[in-house]
Amino acid sequence: MRKIVTLLSMVAGVVAVMPVWAQEDKLLAQARSIATEIPPKLLAVLQDEMAKAGPEGAMGVCREKAPQMAKAASEKTGWHIRRVSLKNRNPNATPDAWETAVLQEFDQRQAAGEAPATLEKGEVVVGDGNVRTYRYIKALPTQTLCLSCHGNPEHLSQSFKAKLHELYPHDKATGYAPGDIRGAITLKRTL
Numbered sequence: 001m002r003k004i005v006t007l008l009s010m011v012a013g014v015v016a017v018m019p020v021w022a023q024e025d026k027l028l029a030q031a032r033s034i035a036t037e038i039p040p041k042l043l044a045v046l047q048d049e050m051a052k053a054g055p056e057g058a059m060g061v062c063r064e065k066a067p068q069m070a071k072a073a074s075e076k077t078g079w080h081i082r083r084v085s086l087k088n089r090n091p092n093a094t095p096d097a098w099e100t101a102v103l104q105e106f107d108q109r110q111a112a113g114e115a116p117a118t119l120e121k122g123e124v125v126v127g128d129g130n131v132r133t134y135r136y137i138k139a140l141p142t143q144t145l146c147l148s149c150h151g152n153p154e155h156l157s158q159s160f161k162a163k164l165h166e167l168y169p170h171d172k173a174t175g176y177a178p179g180d181i182r183g184a185i186t187l188k189r190t191l
């Protein structure tokens with residue numbers, strides 16, 4: 001009898017846990033799909049604008065279009081979405097403690113040979129007051145196109161640097177090489 005009770009409670013336990021796993025899988029899939037969809041759209045606009053107006057003219061794309069796209073996607077999906085970096089250009093793109101730890105882990109994994117485009121993490125985080133949040137973050141690798149605005153400062157034109165300094169006096173986002181992790185797109189929602 002005791003065996004049956006134990007067995008029954010084990011089964012009940014498994015059933016009780018299942019929806020949580022299923023929910024997390026669903027959240028991960030949702031967050032991943034949003035985070036995978038936005039960057040190529042931004043890249044297409046950036047490529048267009050770079051061809052027309054060069055790095056100085058295209059600066060507005062990263063400055064205005066990227067936050068606009070993130071805001072529109074946030075409103076549409078209910079996820080809070082933004083971009084962050086350990087060496088941020090926009091002062092508001094400073095990562096919080098969770099994002100900083102994951103970005104440092106991404107840098108280590110990349111140094112150990114993992115492809116930056118595959119680096120992601122999703123998990124439930126329990127914060128103050130037991131508030132549960134689902135958090136997801138996906139690395140944004142530096143591509144050749146990005147170097148015109150995030151590459152070695154010696155290769156950036158004087159006029160571009162002047163404009164950069166005027167708009168972002170505390171910029172840390174230069175000196176990247178192709179394949180480096182430029183930053184990440186990060187999503188969260190309260191559960």
Ligand code: HEC
Nearest residue numbers: 055058059062063083085088089090093146149173182183
């Ligand atoms: C035309 C210049 C330009 C190009 C090209 C460019 N960026 Fe940016 N990037 C900027 C500017 C300007 C900002 C600051 C935007 C803001 O004010 O929010 C920025 C911000 C970012 C941020 C947000 C974090 C931060 O540092 O503020 C990320 C991530 C980023 N860029 C990644 C990339 C990647 C990846 C590429 C290539 C696919 C790229 N950028 C190409 C100009 C550029």
